[in-house]
Amino acid sequence: MPRYALQIEYDGTPFAGWQRQADQPSVQAALEAALARLDPGPHGVAAAGRTDSGVHALAQVAHCELARDWEPFRLMEALNHHLKPAPVAVMRAARAAEDFHARFSAIERRYLFRLVSRRAPVTHDRGRVWQVRNALAPEPMREAARHLVGRHDFTTFRATLCQAKSPVKTLDALEIEALAYPGGQEFRFRLRARSFLHNQVRSVVGTLERVGAGAWTPEDVRAALMARDRAACGPVCPPQGLYLAGVGYPEDPFG
Template sequence: MPNYAIKIEYDGRPYHGWQRQRDVPSVQGTIEDALSKICPTPVEIQGAGRTDKGVHALGQVAHVHLDKEWQPFRLNEALNFHLRPAPISITACAQVDNDFHARFGAIERRYVFRLVSRRAPVVVDAGWVWQVAYGLDIDKMRAGAAHLIGKHDFTTFRSSICQAQSPVKSLDELSIEEIPSRTGIEYRFTIRARSFLHNQVRSFVGTLERVGAGAWHPDQVREALDAKERAACGPVCPGHGLYLDEVIYQTDPFAGP
């Protein structure tokens, strides 16, 4: 059966996360419903990352085995036609080797989190950013983030329902950019690693926001990490400011010949 990789952009607000669930809408389930319109046999797609409820994606990747060959362009167009009006778009499609696996073949995942500081309610970006009404100190947040880079036991920043076999992960980047606007400041977090624990990114950002607000000293991030206890974590921030930005493979499946 031919194997296809698809790149996906979606608004996570209407969905209870990526993974298909009974009786609630999911991104995976919606795409599989669209596939059922063009494929007579039931199929299951495998995503590179299981984003949580409300989390968005600009570069989610999935693969699917179909019972017949399609020109990638035609498959891309057919899926987007049957996905309407769902806020999901297939932005690239490619036929790949049968052993390509969107999840297990990924060598890096990059997430972006958008945090906006301003008094007036956000309107245009509502549902796309996490807003706080007070100022944040980016230097303190960067100092706190530095404690998290590298290979650590991230039990403190791991959801109690996380199913990963080990809490030990290597974090390659946790950088913060300050972007002034006419009405406030956006703090854009970029987080890179091969893989993540459940709620790890949102736990990082929620904790660093406390540092930026002055409620935590930057060194308390290290103390929380060393505690290896979930209770030592700061608050978990909301999902709607988080984006799965890109999934990296040894060979780009969408690069073409």
């Protein structure tokens, strides 16, 4: 059966995450329902990242198999037609090698977290950013972030229910960009690694926010990392500012 790679964008607000659930809407279920309209029968779709409830994607990658040999552009158009009105869009489709796997073939995942600091409630970005009312200093957050880059035991920044075999991960990059925002300031956290622990990004960003607010020092973040204790973590920020921004492979499946 022909295998296809799909690059997908979605607003995670109405979903209980990527993964199919028995009694709640999911991105996976929406996509599989659209595929069933094109190719009758059950469909299994695998994705590079199982985003949590409320988490968005700019460039999730998934793969599926279909009985019919579809021209990729027509497959993309047909899926987008049947995905309506769900806030999910297939941005690219391509024929993939038989051994391509959206999750296991990936060598890099990139996440973006958007944090807005302003007093007035956000309106246009509601549900798409984490808003705090206090001002934040970017340089202390950047200094603290440098302690987290590299290969570490991230037990402190790992959800207690995380199913990963090891808490040791290599964080390849953690960059913080400060931007002007109407009535305040926006901070964009960009993280890159081969893989992440459950809630690792939200735990890191929530902790760094405390540094920007002056409640923690950069050295406190280093001490929390070295503690290897979940209780040493700062607050875990909410999901709405988190985006799966990209997935890397040894060869680009979309050419």
